[in-house]
Amino acid sequence: MVNTQANPDMLQRVLIIGGVAGGASCAARARRLSEKAEIIIFDKGPYVSYASCGLPYYVGDIIKEERDLLVATPEMFRRRFNIDVRLRTEVLRIERDARLIITRNLDTLEESSEHYDALVLAPGAVSVRPPIEGIDGPGIFNLRTIQDSQRIKQWIKDKSVKKAGIIGGGFIGLETAENLEKLGIEVSLIERLPQLMPNLDPEIARQLQERLTEHHVNCFLNQTVTGFKAGSQGISVSTTDNTRFFDMVILAMGVKPEISLALQAGLRIGDRGGIRVDDQMRTNDSRIWAVGDAIEVKNAVSGEWGLVPLAGPASRQGRIAADVIFGRNTKFRGIQGTMVCQVFGLTAAATGLCENTLSVMSEKIPYEKVFLYPGHHAGYYPGAKSIFLKLLFSPRSGKILGAQAVGEQGVEKRIDVISMAIQKNGSVEDLEEAEMCYAPQFGSAKDPVNLAGMVAANVKRGDSPVKHWNNLDMSAFHILDVREPLEFAGFHIENATNIPLPALRSRLAELPTNKPIAVYCAGGQRSYYATRILRQSGYQALNISGGMTSYKNIIGE
Ligand SMILES: Cc1cc2nc3c(=O)[nH]c(=O)nc-3n(C[C@H](O)[C@H](O)[C@H](O)COP(=O)(O)OP(=O)(O)OC[C@H]3O[C@@H](n4cnc5c(N)ncnc54)[C@H](O)[C@@H]3O)c2cc1C
Numbered sequence: 001m002v003n004t005q006a007n008p009d010m011l012q013r014v015l016i017i018g019g020v021a022g023g024a025s026c027a028a029r030a031r032r033l034s035e036k037a038e039i040i041i042f043d044k045g046p047y048v049s050y051a052s053c054g055l056p057y058y059v060g061d062i063i064k065e066e067r068d069l070l071v072a073t074p075e076m077f078r079r080r081f082n083i084d085v086r087l088r089t090e091v092l093r094i095e096r097d098a099r100l101i102i103t104r105n106l107d108t109l110e111e112s113s114e115h116y117d118a119l120v121l122a123p124g125a126v127s128v129r130p131p132i133e134g135i136d137g138p139g140i141f142n143l144r145t146i147q148d149s150q151r152i153k154q155w156i157k158d159k160s161v162k163k164a165g166i167i168g169g170g171f172i173g174l175e176t177a178e179n180l181e182k183l184g185i186e187v188s189l190i191e192r193l194p195q196l197m198p199n200l201d202p203e204i205a206r207q208l209q210e211r212l213t214e215h216h217v218n219c220f221l222n223q224t225v226t227g228f229k230a231g232s233q234g235i236s237v238s239t240t241d242n243t244r245f246f247d248m249v250i251l252a253m254g255v256k257p258e259i260s261l262a263l264q265a266g267l268r269i270g271d272r273g274g275i276r277v278d279d280q281m282r283t284n285d286s287r288i289w290a291v292g293d294a295i296e297v298k299n300a301v302s303g304e305w306g307l308v309p310l311a312g313p314a315s316r317q318g319r320i321a322a323d324v325i326f327g328r329n330t331k332f333r334g335i336q337g338t339m340v341c342q343v344f345g346l347t348a349a350a351t352g353l354c355e356n357t358l359s360v361m362s363e364k365i366p367y368e369k370v371f372l373y374p375g376h377h378a379g380y381y382p383g384a385k386s387i388f389l390k391l392l393f394s395p396r397s398g399k400i401l402g403a404q405a406v407g408e409q410g411v412e413k414r415i416d417v418i419s420m421a422i423q424k425n426g427s428v429e430d431l432e433e434a435e436m437c438y439a440p441q442f443g444s445a446k447d448p449v450n451l452a453g454m455v456a457a458n459v460k461r462g463d464s465p466v467k468h469w470n471n472l473d474m475s476a477f478h479i480l481d482v483r484e485p486l487e488f489a490g491f492h493i494e495n496a497t498n499i500p501l502p503a504l505r506s507r508l509a510e511l512p513t514n515k516p517i518a519v520y521c522a523g524g525q526r527s528y529y530a531t532r533i534l535r536q537s538g539y540q541a542l543n544i545s546g547g548m549t550s551y552k553n554i555i556g557e
Contacts (some may be wrong), residue, residue, distance in 0.1 A: 015040050015042065033322060054068070060180065118288075125309050137235065162186060165250070167253055187217045188219075192222070198356070200404055203553040267283045290321075352418075372391075378443070398457065400421055472518060474494075
């Protein structure tokens with residue numbers, strides 16, 4: 001093995017395959033670390049460093065000009081960084097023994113070979129396109145590149161598209177649905193799974209689905225597409241139980257790592273189908289690094305390998321690869337899957353592990369969860385919007401395992417803070433103590449992040465154990481509703497007793513002592529107070545986390 005760290009000045013030629021998030025950040029960082037090295041980016045596309053994340057908004061005309069998607073140009077790379085960018089140049093193969101890459105100019109078809117001292121693979125991902133009959137027909141598009149978005153825009157214009165089908169309910173599908181709806185197109189989202197956004201838990205994803213439905217986006221879940229066909233009524237999309245017709249179809253069925261070069265070069269591919277790298281982005285060839293959507297990443301919480309195709313990690317990994325190439329000991333800390341997505345003003349964000357994942361590994365990682373519904377800023381200041389916050393944590397150590405939130409304001413700020421806490425191996429007590437900005441228009445003296453920590457720490461300390469609607473054995477508990485009679489009359493759980501919180505101290509004798517008491521209210525706060533009264537009075541009381549609001553969100557009534 002060549003020890004490339006020993007003498008970074010020997011690295012005369014750094015070649016980078018792929019010039020978008022991972023590749024571009026690697027190149028720019030590399031130049032900041034070495035004025036001597038020759039740095040060349042190869043990309044088979046016509047652009048370097050563009051904002052793929054902006055594509056749904058370009059399709060929807062929110063971003064008006066194509067040039068606004070271009071973060072940098074080859075000229076800028078040359079002038080500012082002295083980096084050579086070769087566009088429309090595909091790398092065909094890697095000859096590791098000779099340390100060469102073979103490239104082809106896609107305009108002239110001329111092939112040439114380039115020697116490298118260090119090679120960085122940042123080829124991204126490819127859209128998943130299952131071999132479904134008719135999938136390559138006209139009017140069926142992916143949304144991955146600027147050219148894809150141009151083709152979609154042109155088709156909408158030429159065909160005066162009125163109805164669009166989107167296959168896949170991940171964040172690209174959702175963002176595209178909103179943008180097409182805003183163009184006046186009737187949109188249907190077709191998803192194979194029983195929920196949208198598989199990286200979110202169902203009760204969070206359901207909020208997004210409801211918001212889409214309110215905005216006339218049809219959401220069809222549990223529907224596997226079996227075929228496409230162009231006909232006089234448009235493009236037919238057949239699913240396991242129906243056939244629908246559209247003027248245009250967008251495939252948003254996910255992505256998979258682009259590993260063709262890595263495979264050809266005999267680089268190690270992991271079990272999840274991405275290039276396997278170490279924590280310094282190095283492949284099993286000490287001269288070759290790989291970053292971005294093409295690689296597998298280790299989950300910082302579970303330690304498991306996975307695929308997390310997001311722009312932030314790709315950029316950070318590119319930077320780390322450059323650091324390591326030039327002799328720095330920088331390490332990638334692993335991934336938490338921190339993400340955010342918005343539809344029609346409703347934002348959902350997540351970090352760490354979700355319950356969908358934890359529930360299948362609960363023996364390895366025992367977890368508990370709490371739900372809360374704080375305002376995004378002080379209630380006394382006009383305009384406070386509720387955030388639905390779910391925190392997952394270890395009941396023994398209090399270690400934060402994950403968090404998800406959905407709401408109209410302040411959602412991503414809370415998830416970002418919790419994300420940082422997770423990265424620092426933080427606990428629910430750390431969230432209790434987190435020092436957050438506060439003025440009434442921004443937060444509360446007890447910020448939602450603090451409240452999440454407090455509620456969870458109360459559980460961990462045994463002050464207020466929790467139960468959840470989805471696994472509550474009603475027969476094993478006396479169910480106590482501590483809301484006001486009017487609220488109780490509106491809707492309540494069958495067989496629940498109603499003792500409003502203010503009356504509880506004087507009516508304790510009405511409660512059985514031979515059964516644990518599960519307490520609920522509207523959102524979990526009054527039932528927490530009640531749980532404390534009861535526990536200090538000798539009752540075995542538990543709080544049903546998030547009360548009736550959780551009931552509605554989890555049970556869906
Ligand atoms: C529509 C859309 C919306 C998105 N929104 C978000 C978002 O909101 N937030 C977020 O975090 N992420 C988002 N992403 C994901 C994000 O864009 C990717 O995670 C990120 O771009 C990955 O960076 P990368 O450098 O690994 O690969 P890419 O950005 O895909 O770049 C890879 C480049 O390599 C080139 N290439 C591949 N093979 C070769 C070869 N053999 N020779 C030469 N060149 C080659 C390709 O042409 C491509 O330009 C979105 C993606 C899309 C498509």
